[in-house]
Amino acid sequence: MADRPNLPYTDAVIHETQRFGNIVPLGFPKMASKDSTLGGYFIPKGTAITTILSSVLFDKNEWETPDVFNPEHFLDSEGKFRRRDAFLPFSAGKRVCIGEPLAKMQLFLFFASLLQRFTLTPVPGEMPSLEGVMGFTYSPEEFRMLAVPR
Numbered sequence: 001m002a003d004r005p006n007l008p009y010t011d012a013v014i015h016e017t018q019r020f021g022n023i024v025p026l027g028f029p030k031m032a033s034k035d036s037t038l039g040g041y042f043i044p045k046g047t048a049i050t051t052i053l054s055s056v057l058f059d060k061n062e063w064e065t066p067d068v069f070n071p072e073h074f075l076d077s078e079g080k081f082r083r084r085d086a087f088l089p090f091s092a093g094k095r096v097c098i099g100e101p102l103a104k105m106q107l108f109l110f111f112a113s114l115l116q117r118f119t120l121t122p123v124p125g126e127m128p129s130l131e132g133v134m135g136f137t138y139s140p141e142e143f144r145m146l147a148v149p150r
């Protein structure tokens with residue numbers, strides 16, 4: 001496992017953006033290949049199943065402020081990055097996202113470089129909506145923002 005990048009707050013903001021952004025709320029449908037029991041529920045062979053990652057990314061028992069964008073979810077009392085078991089935007093288990101390491105590396109490199117060069121702010125009077133658009137993925141409504149060179 002690679003070391004964590006040495007910018008804990010940036011790292012925490014990116015993780016919180018992934019948690020709050022919840023861009024793959026429903027997984028790809030699967031089918032139980034044999035009779036199984038999961039969490040006390042009997043699942044007969046042939047049952048169609050999908051994950052609902054929103055249920056864990058916004059779980060009130062896991063997150064201090066599940067419905068608020070709060071990078072502190074990923075910081076300990078000394079400001080160091082802390083992993084959270086409920087951070088599962090790439091799902092988990094056998095069918096976990098195969099692109100997770102690549103996506104994480106790119107998100108960090110892209111946003112760290114962007115934020116080193118620009119200050120991003122909303123256009124005055126045009127606060128972006130937090131309501132997303134549901135399709136195959138959950139994406140933000142179109143919005144404008146200002147990128148001011150630092």
Ligand code: HEM
Nearest residue numbers: 023024027028051089090091095096097098099100102103
């Ligand atoms: C922020 C970026 C990404 C997110 C949030 C994401 C999320 C996910 C999730 C939740 C799944 C599991 C879906 C399910 O079966 O329930 C998945 C599967 C998958 N992802 Fe990603 N993904 C991302 C980027 C990528 C990238 C960059 C690649 C390829 C380079 C990739 C390739 C795949 C593939 C091939 C699967 C299917 C794996 C399997 O069923 O065995 N993803 N992704």
